[in-house]
Structure formats: C-alpha cells, structure tokens
Amino acid sequence: METKANYVLIGAFTILAVIAGLGFFLWLAKVQIDKSYTQYDVVFDQVSGLGQSSTVTFNGVNVGKVLTISLDSADPSKVRVRIEVSAATPVRVGTEATLASQGVTGVAYVGLEGGAADAPRLKVDIGTGVAVIPTKVTVVQGLLADAPDLLAKAISVLDDMGGFTTPENADHVAKIIANLDEASGRLNAVMDDLTKASASFSAAADKIAGFADKLDSVAGNADATLSDARKALADARTAISNINSFADKGLPQITALSQQAKKLVADLSALTARIERDPARFFLGNRTPEYTR
Numbered sequence: 001m002e003t004k005a006n007y008v009l010i011g012a013f014t015i016l017a018v019i020a021g022l023g024f025f026l027w028l029a030k031v032q033i034d035k036s037y038t039q040y041d042v043v044f045d046q047v048s049g050l051g052q053s054s055t056v057t058f059n060g061v062n063v064g065k066v067l068t069i070s071l072d073s074a075d076p077s078k079v080r081v082r083i084e085v086s087a088a089t090p091v092r093v094g095t096e097a098t099l100a101s102q103g104v105t106g107v108a109y110v111g112l113e114g115g116a117a118d119a120p121r122l123k124v125d126i127g128t129g130v131a132v133i134p135t136k137v138t139v140v141q142g143l144l145a146d147a148p149d150l151l152a153k154a155i156s157v158l159d160d161m162g163g164f165t166t167p168e169n170a171d172h173v174a175k176i177i178a179n180l181d182e183a184s185g186r187l188n189a190v191m192d193d194l195t196k197a198s199a200s201f202s203a204a205a206d207k208i209a210g211f212a213d214k215l216d217s218v219a220g221n222a223d224a225t226l227s228d229a230r231k232a233l234a235d236a237r238t239a240i241s242n243i244n245s246f247a248d249k250g251l252p253q254i255t256a257l258s259q260q261a262k263k264l265v266a267d268l269s270a271l272t273a274r275i276e277r278d279p280a281r282f283f284l285g286n287r288t289p290e291y292t293r
Contacts, residue, residue, distance in 0.1 A: 036087040037064065041125070041132045042097045042110060043072055047079045049108035050099060056083045058112040063089045066110060082130070083110055092119035096136040 047069060056064040064085030072078040085091065095115035101108050112133065122131035 037084045038087045038089070038091070039067065039082060039084050039130045040091065040122070041128055041130050042081045042083060042135060043132065044079045044081060044099055044135055045077075047081060047099060047108065049101060050081065050110070051108075054107070055102075055109040056085055056112065057109060058085070058089050058091075060111075063112070081110065085112075090115060090117060091131075091133065092116060092121060094119050095122070095133060097133045098136050 050066065050069065052066055052069060054066040055062055056066060064083055066081060067084050068082040070080055070082075072080040089112070091112065092115035095112055098111045098113070099108055100111045122133065124131050
C-alpha cells in the first residue's frame with residue numbers, strides 16, 4: 001500500500017513539473033512574439049573579432065545582435081553582416097555603422113549612430129529583402145588600413161638614411177658642423193655689437209629726451225616773453241591813443257590859454273610902466289596935493 005502511494009506522489013510531481021515547464025515556455029514564447037525586430041545588412045571590409053550573437057548598439061545602447069556573417073556574393077572582398085535590432089530603434093537615412101571594440105578585451109561589436117528623427121527610413125534592397133546600413137571607417141580602422149603603407153614608407157626612409165651615412169657624407173657633415181660652430185661664434189660677436197649699439201642708442205635717446213625738456217622750458221619762457229610783449233604793445237597802443245586824443249582836444253585849449261597869458265603879461269607890463277612913470281598920478285589921479293605954507 002505504501003509503495004502505491006509513493007508512485008502516486010511521484011506521478012503528481014512529474015505532472016506539475018511538466019505543466020510548469022509548458023507554462024514557462026509559453027510565457028517566453030509570448031515575450032518573444034510581443035517583441036518585434038528589424039533586420040539590416042552591413043557590409044564591412046573586414047570583421048576581425050566579430051562573431052555571431054555579437055552585440056549591436058545604437059549610440060552606446062544595446063539594441064540587438066549579429067545574426068550571420070558571410071562573404072558578400074557581389075564582392076567577395078567584402079563581408080556582409082546581417083544584424084537584428086529592435087523595431088523601435090531609430091535607424092534612418094544618415095545612420096552609419098562602425099566596427100568597434102569593447103575596452104581592452106578586444107571583443108568586437110557593431111555600433112550604429114547618426115540619423116535625424118525626422119529623416120526617412122532606409123530603402124529595402126530588393127535582392128536581399130533588407131535595407132543596407134552604410135559603414136564609416138573609424139580612426140583605428142584607418143590606422144590599421146594605412147599601416148602597411150606607413151611601414152613601407154618608414155622602411156624606405158631608413159634605407160635612404162643608411163645610404164646617406166657614408167664616410168664621404170660624414171666628412172661633409174663634420175665640415176658643416178664646424179662651419180655652423182664658426183658662424184655661431186660670429187653671430188655671438190654680432191650680438192655683442194648690437195648690444196653695445198643698443199646701449200649707445202639708449203644713451204642718445206636719453207640725451208635727446210633731456211634736450212627736448214630744455215626745448216620745452218625755452219618754449220615756455222618764449223611764450224611768457226611773447227605774452228609780456230603783447231601786453232606792452234597793448235599799453236603802447238593805449239598811450240598813443242591818449243596822446244592822439246590830447247593832441248585833438250587839449251592843444252587848442254593850451255594855445256588859447258597861452259594867448260590870454262601873453263595878453264595878461266602885456267597888460268601887467270603896461271601897468272607897471274605907468275606906475276614907474278608917474279606913481280602919484282597913478283595912485284592919486286589928476287588931483288594935485290596941497291601944501292601948507
């Protein structure tokens with residue numbers, strides 16, 4: 001009886017586990033169905049470090065993954081990468097894809113960026129059934145692409161330098177260095193002369209400045225003298241004007257006064273003469289004084 005009860009418990013637990021598993025798978029399927037995706041193709045020159053299920057980002061945000069990586073059927077020198085991103089990702093005309101690496105691990109991923117919000121969507125390629133996102137070469141990729149040419153140029157420069165370092169060229173270089181040393185000594189002498197000339201010019205400038213100060217002082221004195229002269233000229237003009245006015249008005253009066261004075265003197269002279277001739281007649285008139293005998 002106990003063995004039969006254990007089988008019943010095991011069977012019930014198994015049925016519950018199966019039902020829970022079916023519920024989980026149905027929930028997961030519903031989540032995947034509710035979430036829609038859009039596929040795009042990206043064509044790269046090379047995809048070192050990129051693999052299936054690698055991350056796809058838009059402006060640094062994870063939006064999808066890499067589905068397949070294959071050679072481009074139209075141009076085998078290119079690599080066609082099929083990516084899947086969330087349908088809400090704003091992939092528009094102007095969006096560009098780059099192949100970048102994450103940190104120091106070197107794990108490659110596809111990065112999307114750019115494209116205005118009001119720009120139209122990319123046109124679907126009829127041959128593949130998906131739109132193609134144009135690519136942009138990063139600085140690191142450009143350096144890696146140009147590395148062979150840079151290395152070849154560096155090797156060529158080293159070869160030229162090796163051909164330049166011959167004994168004959170070494171002698172020429174030694175002579176050039178000696179000439180440069182001599183020229184440097186001459187240049188030092190010229191610089192010393194220029195320093196002395198500069199000192200002389202400075203002293204001359206000081207003297208010129210002192211002379212200019214003296215000229216300023218002389219100019220100030222000349223201005224004062226000119227002002228005094230102008231004042232004296234004004235006084236002279238006033239005196240001349242007064243003299244002219246006196247000549248016009250005072251001289252006739254002095255002349256008349258002089259004539260009257262002359263007449264008065266003449267009258268006084270005549271009176272004096274009469275007194276001297278006959279003082280009695282002058283003082284007593286025609287009366288003759290009577291004497292008592």
